[in-house]
Amino acid sequence: MAETRSKPSKGSKRASTRTGAPKATIKDIARAAGVSVATVSRVLNTPDLVVAKKRQAVLRALRRHDYIPNQTARSMISRRSRAIGLILPTLANPVFVPAIAAIEQELDRAGYALLINCCERDPARELAQARTLIERGMDGLLITGSEHLPDLPALLARHRIPHVSQDVSQDIALDKPMGPSIGLDNAGALAAAVDHLHACGHRRIAVLSGPVHNTPSVRDRFLSAIARIRHHGLICPDAWCAVSDDYDNHSTRIAAQRLLDCGEQPTAVALTGDLLALGLISECRARSLDIPRDLSIIGCGDTNMGQYADPPLTTIHMPFVEMGRAAARDLLSLIEDRKPPELSILPHELVIRQSVAAPANAHSAKTGRLRTNRL
Amino acid sequence: MAETRSKPSKGSKRASTRTGAPKATIKDIARAAGVSVATVSRVLNTPDLVVAKKRQAVLRALRRHDYIPNQTARSMISRRSRAIGLILPTLANPVFVPAIAAIEQELDRAGYALLINCCERDPARELAQARTLIERGMDGLLITGSEHLPDLPALLARHRIPHVSQDVSQDIALDKPMGPSIGLDNAGALAAAVDHLHACGHRRIAVLSGPVHNTPSVRDRFLSAIARIRHHGLICPDAWCAVSDDYDNHSTRIAAQRLLDCGEQPTAVALTGDLLALGLISECRARSLDIPRDLSIIGCGDTNMGQYADPPLTTIHMPFVEMGRAAARDLLSLIEDRKPPELSILPHELVIRQSVAAPANAHSAKTGRLRTNRL
């Protein structure tokens, strides 16, 4: 057999890629199997249309050449890349990781690839990344958050790119709708947190927030906590509304110090994120404040952190995994012309552990109601 | 102007994508600007070659049509996708996230897209994902870990796909080399951990490991710890070598119980990962064992967790960020025909916090040497 060693025919004009030998194309296979390229394509896509004998020959050639079809060429014809782009605010905050995992899983199952970009909370960069993803022929885009340049919805609309937003701020989603959106009930979560503290008898409730810049979800949580405290007819002086510059131990402790150094000490603190608990707990430990005896703490998010905190953190579970899964599914629906709901807000859930108790001087403490339902 | 409303010419055979109106192509722009497609292409790629007047006309048409070049078509010609694929073992373990962030950053800076796949530690799935990524025309692949099917290196070699491995087990990398690799010194890290405990006066040192199945890095750490304990002439009975089924609180505590329930209690525990500290600390708290007074703990990894643990965790810093960055850079070098080093092992670093002290009955305690160099 003359073709045993199938070196590229000497006169070939086929440009070898810079990085190696030319890959076998459908043409090579056709030549090797003694059929036309159309037949090879049929064996690949609709094998039943090819008579067994030729099919075998083609399959053999395919295997011998380690043929890998060129998806790029296919995308060109089908006008579909079977890939979607995910734009994240950042990977520094690990709360998105479970959502990413869920998205990856859903897409992989459906045969879609996932491209990831982090815009580092820079809306201009986000817009640029969206453009690049469109250039790259993404079948759809998953956008995280709701702090965008107005050009972004315009871009998506003009190019009719299917897209779903996740982790949107409810207000913004209603105010400037940008297609189907999945949100967490951030405001509701902190209201529930404050309600829980209130139900435990706390009347001096403070708020400790993460950075709110370009992070509507955190801002929603923060403002909602304050509003809910007032809703209960309680005071909430500025000194009890601290914002940390970051989630690291140092920044959080500085913010926590502002709360604890003011004349009147709160008996409970509602956090906009579980991560903040650790710094606050550190600060309490340094001041020999016992949690929950001297200070109750309730988190928000229900990340791993909370489960391991000392004491284990009572918190509001936020369904990030479900959010990612829903976003991915809705986007795939959209790509396949089925229309997902415009805005769905996923429910939170109170997770009672051990960082909240009745205040020491409680009048209306109902300690019996506190029990762990997770751990 | 007749073309103000540029509806797709009625007779056009151009297939509209299923999801919307046909996007403007270079042909549309050429027609609108009254030039040839080549001129439009030149305006896009080598604007200096086009006379100003026509260039302006083209630019105007480009803007009016919101033209977005089709990267797929470009890739077809250049045979480069300017995209790379990253295969991860899992996203459930957040240690990889900082590496991913570093990779994303490096690639974004270089104008490359990042595709992410999780194989969930299933080597067959990893192989399938690699195939898919090759089909999709990735310019290179970033592989994580070193537990592969033998078909994987074969596949990469046959198709001459530039690839770099990260988080490789040093032994495996040397034994079955698979191209340029970046590793962490897992064995060295646990040896250093044990050395530190030994230097603090500990002679009864136990090991608590995360699951080792398909996770050579963890196995390396585990075995190295045991070997190092023996190297110091100490005993290390089986009961002092516990392996947790998972990193969650429950699994870790079960493993920790095995350590602490055996007749002879260790005075110190070396962990294969920071994450395990939290469960172990919980268990100690439940038994009223003070850390570090009654038990010293040293972690490995230096994740956020450790900074927030109570007490703050003395640990071995593992350079995951540097690993991701190096992997991305080396891969880009490889794609551009520059040859990166075959195997680089990144250095670890002891981070002394507060979870290690001399044992209560120490003979050779040198407490003065212990000081925090981070926090």
Place this chain on the structure above:
DNA sequence: TTGAAAGCGCTAACAC
């Protein structure tokens, strides 16, 4: 059942 040929949107010779 198969093959020839026309593109998908773009770039790069090669003429003019």
Place this chain on the structure above:
DNA sequence: GTGTTAGCGCTTTCAA
């Protein structure tokens, strides 16, 4: 400088 044209690798009519 600019236009014409030949592909990139593949799928898909349309004939045979």
